[in-house]
Amino acid sequence: MKRKITLKQIAKELDVSISTVSKSLRNSLEIGEETRLKVQAFAKFYNYKPNNIALSLKNRKTKSIGIIIPEIVHYFFSTVINGIEQVANEYGYSVVICVSDDSFDKEVLNMEMLANGSIDGFIMSLSKETQYKGDFHHITEVINQGMPVVMFDRVTNDILCDKVIIDDKSAAYEAVQSLIDSGRKKIALVTTVDYVSVGKLRTDGYEKALLDNGLPFNEDLIIKIEDVDTCEITISELLHARAFDAVFAVNELFAVTIIKTANKMGLKVPEDLAVIAFTDGIISKYSTPTITTVSQSGEKMGNKAAKMLIERIEAEENEDEEHTENYITEVIETHLIKRESTD
Amino acid sequence: MKRKITLKQIAKELDVSISTVSKSLRNSLEIGEETRLKVQAFAKFYNYKPNNIALSLKNRKTKSIGIIIPEIVHYFFSTVINGIEQVANEYGYSVVICVSDDSFDKEVLNMEMLANGSIDGFIMSLSKETQYKGDFHHITEVINQGMPVVMFDRVTNDILCDKVIIDDKSAAYEAVQSLIDSGRKKIALVTTVDYVSVGKLRTDGYEKALLDNGLPFNEDLIIKIEDVDTCEITISELLHARAFDAVFAVNELFAVTIIKTANKMGLKVPEDLAVIAFTDGIISKYSTPTITTVSQSGEKMGNKAAKMLIERIEAEENEDEEHTENYITEVIETHLIKRESTD
DNA sequence: TTGCTTTACGAAAACGTGGTAGTGTTGAAA
DNA sequence: TTTCAACACTACCACGTTTTCGTAAAGCAA
Numbered sequence: 108m109k110r111k112i113t114l115k116q117i118a119k120e121l122d123v124s125i126s127t128v129s130k131s132l133r134n135s136l137e138i139g140e141e142t143r144l145k146v147q148a149f150a151k152f153y154n155y156k157p158n159n160i161a162l163s164l165k166n167r168k169t170k171s172i173g174i175i176i177p178e179i180v181h182y183f184f185s186t187v188i189n190g191i192e193q194v195a196n197e198y199g200y201s202v203v204i205c206v207s208d209d210s211f212d213k214e215v216l217n218m219e220m221l222a223n224g225s226i227d228g229f230i231m232s233l234s235k236e237t238q239y240k241g242d243f244h245h246i247t248e249v250i251n252q253g254m255p256v257v258m259f260d261r262v263t264n265d266i267l268c269d270k271v272i273i274d275d276k277s278a279a280y281e282a283v284q285s286l287i288d289s290g291r292k293k294i295a296l297v298t299t300v301d302y303v304s305v306g307k308l309r310t311d312g313y314e315k316a317l318l319d320n321g322l323p324f325n326e327d328l329i330i331k332i333e334d335v336d337t338c339e340i341t342i343s344e345l346l347h348a349r350a351f352d353a354v355f356a357v358n359e360l361f362a363v364t365i366i367k368t369a370n371k372m373g374l375k376v377p378e379d380l381a382v383i384a385f386t387d388g389i390i391s392k393y394s395t396p397t398i399t400t401v402s403q404s405g406e407k408m409g410n411k412a413a414k415m416l417i418e419r420i421e422a423e424e425n426e427d428e429e430h431t432e433n434y435i436t437e438v439i440e441t442h443l444i445k446r447e448s449t450d
Numbered sequence: 451m452k453r454k455i456t457l458k459q460i461a462k463e464l465d466v467s468i469s470t471v472s473k474s475l476r477n478s479l480e481i482g483e484e485t486r487l488k489v490q491a492f493a494k495f496y497n498y499k500p501n502n503i504a505l506s507l508k509n510r511k512t513k514s515i516g517i518i519i520p521e522i523v524h525y526f527f528s529t530v531i532n533g534i535e536q537v538a539n540e541y542g543y544s545v546v547i548c549v550s551d552d553s554f555d556k557e558v559l560n561m562e563m564l565a566n567g568s569i570d571g572f573i574m575s576l577s578k579e580t581q582y583k584g585d586f587h588h589i590t591e592v593i594n595q596g597m598p599v600v601m602f603d604r605v606t607n608d609i610l611c612d613k614v615i616i617d618d619k620s621a622a623y624e625a626v627q628s629l630i631d632s633g634r635k636k637i638a639l640v641t642t643v644d645y646v647s648v649g650k651l652r653t654d655g656y657e658k659a660l661l662d663n664g665l666p667f668n669e670d671l672i673i674k675i676e677d678v679d680t681c682e683i684t685i686s687e688l689l690h691a692r693a694f695d696a697v698f699a700v701n702e703l704f705a706v707t708i709i710k711t712a713n714k715m716g717l718k719v720p721e722d723l724a725v726i727a728f729t730d731g732i733i734s735k736y737s738t739p740t741i742t743t744v745s746q747s748g749e750k751m752g753n754k755a756a757k758m759l760i761e762r763i764e765a766e767e768n769e770d771e772e773h774t775e776n777y778i779t780e781v782i783e784t785h786l787i788k789r790e791s792t793d
Numbered sequence: 794t795t796g797c798t799t800t801a802c803g804a805a806a807a808c809g810t811g812g813t814a815g816t817g818t819t820g821a822a823a
Numbered sequence: 824t825t826t827c828a829a830c831a832c833t834a835c836c837a838c839g840t841t842t843t844c845g846t847a848a849a850g851c852a853a
Contacts, residue, residue: 111566111595113839124803129841139801154591158567160512161839163503164808171546171568179535180528182732189523192549196556201563203514203546206535213539220544223454224501224809225514248497252454363736370738389525393706395713395738456809467833472811482831504809507838567839 112153121149163224168424171201172416173226175217177209177234177261182388183405184232187259190409191230198417200227211236215245222248228255228416230409233263239302241265255419257412261305269419270436271412273403275305278441279312282355282383282401285443287320289450291353291381295328295345297338297365298357309357309385338364346372346380353381359390362398366448382448396447407439455496464492506567511767514544515759516564518574520552520604525731526748527575530602533752534573541760543570554579558588565591571598571759573752576606582645584608598762600755604647612762613779614755616746618648621784622655625698625726625744628786630663632793634696634724638671638688640681640708641700652700652728681707689715689723696724702733705741709791725791739790750782 118125123142131138131146132155138146163169172195176184188204195202203226205217214234221229229249237243243266250256250268259271286294296313299306310329317324328351332338342365345351356362362384369380376382376396384391387402415437461468466485474481474489475498481489506512515538519527531547538545546569548560557577564572572592580586586609593599593611602614629637639656642649653672660667671694675681685708688694699705705727712723719725719739727734730745758780 109595114841115839125840126804126842127802130802133841137801142801156562156566157841158839160503160506160567161808162841164507164810164838165840165842167808169503180525180532182523185523185528188547189549192522192547196548196560199563201546201548201568203544204531204535205539205544206532217539219499220542223499224503225544252452360736367736367738390732390736393703393710393733394736395710457811458809468809469811469833469835470831473832476811480831485831500811501809504838505811507808507840508810508812510838 111158112150112155113158114155117146117149117153117155121146168227168420169225170199171203171226172413172420173218173221173229173231174202174204175207175214175221175229175231176204177207177232179204179206182390183260183386183403186405187232187409187412190406190411191413192409193406194410194413194417198413200413200417207234207237209235211240211242218245218249222252222254226254227420228257230257230259230412230416232259233261235303238263253423255416255423257416257419259408259412261303267432267434269412269415269434271408271415271439272436273408273439273441275308276312276315278385278401278403279309279355280316281312281441281443282385283313283316284320286353286355286381286383286449287316287322289381292322293328293351294322294353294355295330295351296355296357297330297332297342297361300331300333306357313355332361335360335364339368342368343372346374352379354383356382356384358386359384359388359398359400362400362448363390363394366394366396366398377448377450381450383443387444391444391446399446399449400444401441402444403441404439411437411439454501455493455498456501457498460489460493460496460498464489511570511763512568513542514546514569515756515763516561516569516572516574517545517547518550518557518560518564518572519547520550520575520577522547522549525733526603526729526746529748530575530752530755533749533754534756535752536749537753537756537760541756543756543760550577550580552578554583554585561588561592565595565597569597570763571600573600573602573755573759575602576604576647578646581606581647596766598759598766600759600762602751602755606647610775610777612755612758612777614751614758614782615779616751616782616784618651619655619658621728621744621746622652622698623659624655624784624786625728626656626659627663628788629696629698629724629726629792630659630665632724635665636671636694637665637696637698638673638694639698639700640673640675640685640704643674643676649700656698675704678703678707682711685711686715689717695722697726699725699727701729702727702731702741702743705743705791706733706737709737709739709741719791720793724793726786730787734787734789742789742792743787744784745787746784747782754780754782 114125114128118128127138128146131143132150178184192202207214214237246266257269262270262272283294298310314324330341338361346369354365362382366376366382369376374380383399385401387400391398391400457468457471461471470481471489474486475493521527535545550557557580589609600612605613605615626637641653657667673684681704697708705725709719709725712719717723727741727743730743734741734743
């Protein structure tokens with residue numbers, strides 16, 4: 108139950124000054140070889156490691172980055188964290204994770220908690236409520252304090268900072284185009300409510316693909332789902348009416364629910380109904396039939412976001428000059444993974 | 451681009467001492483009302499918040515807890531993190547997450563990185579490699595330094611500390627018993643390699659259930675899978691031989707692969723083959739058919755682990771006495787969730 | 794011996810905070 | 824007048840590091 112040893116204790120024990128110990132351990136030439144080796148041996152024996160907190164205070168940087176996400180029990184977000192963690196680790200950074208639970212207040216609270224010196228920068232994806240309210244003062248604030256922020260996936264144009272996104276619109280376009288190519292005429296879009304930024308962009312891509320192919324854009328075929336539990340009812344009604352022969356769902360939970368509903372009604376996937384989902388998660392790989400998806404590599408997004416953030420952090424050290432803020436938005440490519448739910 | 455304001459800056463600006471500012475903000479009676487209000491107003495205007503790092507250094511505690519897990523893109527582990535995060539947040543703690551990637555070296559490295567003052571305690575689940583090697587010196591070390599550790603799920607008897615587990619043996623027993631109750635006679639166990647602690651315990655429960663019911667315990671029906679990719683081949687061979695009519699799989703990935711393999715061969719689940727999986731994840735809920743599982747609530751485990759850790763941390767503050775270490779092992783109850791893969 | 798450089802180390806400041814122990818002024822009781 | 828308390832505030836230390844600056848001792852040339 109002995110506490111970690113400090114420079115001071117080593118100094119006292121060896122009857123030298125703290126500075127001598129510090130310098131010896133950093134192999135400074137100022138210290139004579141004899142003393143240096145003695146100190147190093149002693150430190151090694153007692154397994155001395157500098158205290159991170161003291162270093163953070165002194166250097167004014169913590170070597171850790173804060174992640175704020177809406178959910179953690181969520182395939183996409185966990186892959187992003189994984190991607191961030193990989194890069195962070197490589198560069199010697201730790202990651203501190205806070206979950207906003209899609210609540211504005213929690214997002215603000217978490218940011219404030221971390222902004223007071225605990226971390227060197229943020230990587231975040233906005234909560235639904237924040238996107239709905241359009242209130243981003245907490246983010247502006249940390250940016251004004253000189254703390255770099257990288258946003259991913261659920262971003263906003265109202266904040267100037269680095270961003271990592273996928274081209275939701277063109278990815279949706281590609282998905283819908285592939286449905287059209289295989290002969291589908293009545294393609295439904297199952298999406299979330301409008302204020303979630305990505306939902307809107309995907310809708311745009313869907314619309315454009317239809318129009319470009321001379322197909323009618325029918326508002327009735329856009330199904331907005333607030334909660335996955337209500338999905339089944341809504342879907343089954345429309346399926347009864349045989350209103351569509353293909354579905355583009357903005358997430359795999361919607362997709363798998365649609366497939367199950369169709370199966371219950373005796374419809375075959377993909378023969379009677381083709382299904383494509385956004386977000387290539389674990390469900391798509393293991394559902395029956397497996398689901399064709401637009402993959403958005405969370406890991407790549409995480410990698411990229413972490414790299415951007417760490418570059419910002421380490422750039423700041425070297426130039427205290429007010430450099431021109433040339434924020435960049437990185438677009439991660441997507442691709443269609445064809446599986447059994449389409450033909 | 452103004453840095454966060456400090457006590458010192460406020461003091462200088464208002465031409466009082468740092469102590470006066472500090473005390474004013476903590477509403478000390480030592481300071482006259484006029485000065486106090488003036489300082490508070492000024493601090494509020496400039497949005498002063500004490501620097502966490504400085505506080506950590508002074509108080510010798512960071513108000514953050516370290517989590518070390520084998521994987522993060524993993525339903526069970528992410529639910530545990532979620533559970534930890536909830537409680538941590540409630541008590542004003544942050545969580546720092548490191549992924550060991552099932553590698554011993556990474557686990558050691560991550561622990562060392564965090565152990566040097568960054569956190570107040572650990573919550574961890576052992577990596578496969580660590581369990582295989584049986585080398586726990588890195589954990590002993592942090593415990594000896596007086597840092598509390600709570601282990602969950604993948605634990606070891608070689609380390610004395612608080613633990614949160616489920617009763618793997620009796621949970622497996624219950625699952626197998628339910629298969630027997632529905633008339634199954636030849637029940638296979640699909641498990642992982644032996645050195646993963648939970649795998650072994652589940653095997654024990656399986657064996658006991660068979661023996662208690664007078665069924666033969668046949669080594670050939672225990673299928674050890676190193677990698678999920680090899681699962682399909684192994685399974686299909688045994689299915690061809692009609693060697694078993696029910697399967698107890700130690701995770702849902704194995705279970706869903708088995709079901710898919712059976713379906714390909716024209717076998718019906720649950721009629722020809724009943725399937726139960728350990729770990730109630732998202733796949734089980736959405737696969738076709740949905741899979742009967744033994745639920746182990748990751749969230750509850752996380753909640754409990756966090757509570758235990760925080761209690762230890764805060765107990766340490768009050769008693770510097772070498773108190774008798776009465777470590778406890780909390781067992782989280784499981785229950786069987788019946789779905790379509792069993793009858 | 795004097796003056797200069799080199800070697801080998803120590804003192805102290807700084808990072809930001811909070812608590813303990815002063816300190817100087819005022820007013821009132823003895 | 825002395826003493827003492829209350830008031831309102833400041834000085835200082837500690838937390839653990841790193842780093843700049845200072846300096847004593849030793850070595851060496853003139």
